[in-house]
Amino acid sequence: ASRGARCSRRCSKTEDRWRPSEDEVLSASRIAPLSRGARPAYATTLANAAILVAVLWGATPGAALTAWYAAVLAVTLARLALHRAFARADGRGDARSWENRFALGALASGAIWAYAPAVLFPAGDPLLQMAVVFVVGGSIIGAAGIYAASRLAFYAFAALPSVVIAAQLLLQPGRIYKLLGLTIVVFAMVMVRVYRDVHGAVIEALRARLRNEELTQRLAGSEARLRDAIESFPEAIAVWDGEDRLIVCDDAFAQLFGGGRRAGGGPKTADGAQGGACPGPRWASCLREGA
Numbered sequence: 001a002s003r004g005a006r007c008s009r010r011c012s013k014t015e016d017r018w019r020p021s022e023d024e025v026l027s028a029s030r031i032a033p034l035s036r037g038a039r040p041a042y043a044t045t046l047a048n049a050a051i052l053v054a055v056l057w058g059a060t061p062g063a064a065l066t067a068w069y070a071a072v073l074a075v076t077l078a079r080l081a082l083h084r085a086f087a088r089a090d091g092r093g094d095a096r097s098w099e100n101r102f103a104l105g106a107l108a109s110g111a112i113w114a115y116a117p118a119v120l121f122p123a124g125d126p127l128l129q130m131a132v133v134f135v136v137g138g139s140i141i142g143a144a145g146i147y148a149a150s151r152l153a154f155y156a157f158a159a160l161p162s163v164v165i166a167a168q169l170l171l172q173p174g175r176i177y178k179l180l181g182l183t184i185v186v187f188a189m190v191m192v193r194v195y196r197d198v199h200g201a202v203i204e205a206l207r208a209r210l211r212n213e214e215l216t217q218r219l220a221g222s223e224a225r226l227r228d229a230i231e232s233f234p235e236a237i238a239v240w241d242g243e244d245r246l247i248v249c250d251d252a253f254a255q256l257f258g259g260g261r262r263a264g265g266g267p268k269t270a271d272g273a274q275g276g277a278c279p280g281p282r283w284a285s286c287l288r289e290g291a
Contacts, residue, residue: 029206029209029210030095030099030149030150030202030203030206031086031095031098031099031102031149033148033149033202033206034099034102034147034149034150034153035083035086035087035102038079038083038102038106038146038147038153039080039083041142041146042076042079042080044142045072045076045109045139046072046073046076048135048138048139049068049069049072050069051135052116052131052132052135053065053066053068053069055128055131055135056120056122056128056131056132059122059125059128060120060122064119064120065120068112068115068116068119068120071112071115072112075105075108075109075112076109078105078108079105079108079109082101082102082105086098099150099152099153100152102150102153103150103152103153103156104156106143106147106153106154106156106157107156107157107160109157110156110157110158110159110160110161111160113136113139113160113161114136114160114161114163114164116132116135116136117132117133117136117161117164117165117168118164118168120132121168133165133169133180133184136161136165137161137165137184137187139161140157140158140161140162140191141191143157143158144158144191144194144195144198145198148195148198148199148202149199149202149203149206151195151199154195154199158188158191162184162188162191165184166181166184166185166188167181168181169181169184170182226248227248231250231251233250233252234252235252236249236250236252236253236256237249237250237252237253238250238253
């Protein structure tokens with residue numbers, strides 16, 4: 001028994017040595033929601049881009065709009081291929097590397113959206129200009145939720161469109177445009193603050209889930225070690241709760257007080273595994289059966 005205990009301690013130390021750190025596990029756990037959140041955004045991206053093309057058609061050269069939408073489609077398909085590769089890998093691989101790839105895709109998408117206010121901004125038509133600002137700004141707001149698990153991906157997507165919109169408005173003649181440009185700057189600062197709060201809440205939720213999973217695993221391991229210890233003891237052993245109800249016992253106790261019942265009419269341990277008397281009978285009931 002002493003050798004077994006020493007072996008158990010050595011195995012436990014070896015497992016602790018090779019167990020990944022909390023930060024590594026957290027980093028890996030952020031990638032899955034990042035992938036799930038971005039996937040439904042692809043259809044929305046294509047739809048919003050199509051709406052913007054339809055709004056600007058006639059006021060902006062059709063060739064430029066067609067080329068821009070083709071670029072949107074190409075980047076979206078490339079990002080979809082990346083997510084399929086992540087799904088096929090089933091989460092395997094370096095989490096940082098996957099996050100960098102997703103952030104690179106977000107950067108490419110953000111650059112495509114920044115092209116709209118930079119090049120497709122219709123001169124002399126405030127209504128169409130505000131349509132561009134509205135569509136691109138809506139994409140930035142949506143990114144705060146889609147990339148809530150990754151600051152790198154969010155800033156990669158949102159930085160270029162935000163800067164370009166603010167700069168385009170500030171460079172337009174007239175006091176109103178200057179004020180609108182300053183409004184975009186304030187909006188960007190507020191978005192950063194809001195995103196930090198959202199990101200922090202997501203990270204705390206992931207930490208809580210990981211801790212609960214770790215506690216569940218530890219509890220299962222403790223129950224398994226207790227069951228092994230009870231079964232390895234040569235004498236009849238049983239564990240009772242505060243109401244004198246049987247929780248778990250070994251085979252010797254089951255044969256002595258439970259008639260040796262097995263699976264199929266069988267007694268089980270408290271966690272549902274076969275072996276031992278059924279959890280629930282009181283001490284007096286077991287004595288009557290043994291008699």
